Amino acid sequence: MAEPSAPALSVEALSAGYHRDLPIVRGAALTVASGEVVALLGPNGAGKSTLMKAIAGLVGIFSGQVTLSGVSVAGVAAEDLAAAGLGYVPQLQNVFTGLTVDENLRAGAHRLRGSLVRERIGAAYHRFPDLVQRRRAYGGELSGGQRQMLAIARALIMHPRVLLLDEPSAGLSPKITTEIFAAVRAIAAEGVAVLMVEQNVKAGLAAADRGIVLVEGRVAMAGPAQALANDPDLRRVFMGGRVAA
Numbered sequence: 001m002a003e004p005s006a007p008a009l010s011v012e013a014l015s016a017g018y019h020r021d022l023p024i025v026r027g028a029a030l031t032v033a034s035g036e037v038v039a040l041l042g043p044n045g046a047g048k049s050t051l052m053k054a055i056a057g058l059v060g061i062f063s064g065q066v067t068l069s070g071v072s073v074a075g076v077a078a079e080d081l082a083a084a085g086l087g088y089v090p091q092l093q094n095v096f097t098g099l100t101v102d103e104n105l106r107a108g109a110h111r112l113r114g115s116l117v118r119e120r121i122g123a124a125y126h127r128f129p130d131l132v133q134r135r136r137a138y139g140g141e142l143s144g145g146q147r148q149m150l151a152i153a154r155a156l157i158m159h160p161r162v163l164l165l166d167e168p169s170a171g172l173s174p175k176i177t178t179e180i181f182a183a184v185r186a187i188a189a190e191g192v193a194v195l196m197v198e199q200n201v202k203a204g205l206a207a208a209d210r211g212i213v214l215v216e217g218r219v220a221m222a223g224p225a226q227a228l229a230n231d232p233d234l235r236r237v238f239m240g241g242r243v244a245a
């Protein structure tokens with residue numbers, strides 16, 4: 001049973017990776033509350049994407065816990081996590097390039113029936129009006145921004161309580177990044193808990209409520225977004241230094 005007071009997403013002492021003898025995520029812990037945007041930052045290879053994949057059921061969890069509103073989902077298959085309230089937008093291959101925008105959205109709604117399908121797809125176009133005129137375009141024909149919008153819209157069709165976004169601004173212009181982050185803020189304002197990997201530390205923290213810095217699979221720094229952005233230790237952590245305990 002879901003606990004109303006539990007965070008929407010909680011990760012505790014998580015060890016995860018591609019081989020049991022070589023964990024990439026090594027004791028990571030974090031929470032994301034409903035309505036909150038948390039930026040997951042860290043140097044290249046820190047394990048950010050692997051942590052997201054572990055939460056999304058795509059990478060082996062060796063020990064620790066992942067809960068959604070207090071309910072354990074560690075070990076739940078990726079395809080069952082949407083029904084458990086989790087939406088995941090990977091960095092790559094996040095839309096079907098050979099399907100149209102409309103078909104991509106329908107594919108995201110394949111577990112729904114009847115008027116609910118029309119309703120949710122209508123809501124997706126309402127949220128991202130840029131997609132309306134592209135509804136018959138193939139996923140592979142979209143601009144980077146439109147593609148990211150489609151990927152997010154698809155993930156929202158099942159009304160997730162927790163949304164994982166892996167580098168939603170990758171390869172996008174500052175203008176389109178601003179649009180995507182505005183959409184992310186609007187999604188959180190509707191009560192969704194958002195965990196977002198960002199390469200661009202400054203822009204990522206500007207869009208987030210809190211930030212978490214992962215280094216070598218562990219949380220090295222965490223705090224309110226603005227305080228973290230101004231913390232002189234942040235640069236040092238990114239350059240490979242350690243923060244004094």
Ligand SMILES: Nc1ncnc2c1ncn2[C@@H]1O[C@H](COP(=O)(O)OP(=O)(O)OP(=O)(O)O)[C@@H](O)[C@H]1O
Nearest residue numbers: 018019024042043044045046047048049050051199
């Ligand atoms: N499929 C895989 N099989 C084995 N090792 C992998 C796989 N994917 C990633 N790794 C390794 O896991 C480590 C962490 O990678 P990950 O992509 O999670 O880091 P990241 O923090 O997201 O980095 P980046 O910012 O560069 O995307 C790296 O050493 C990487 O080589």
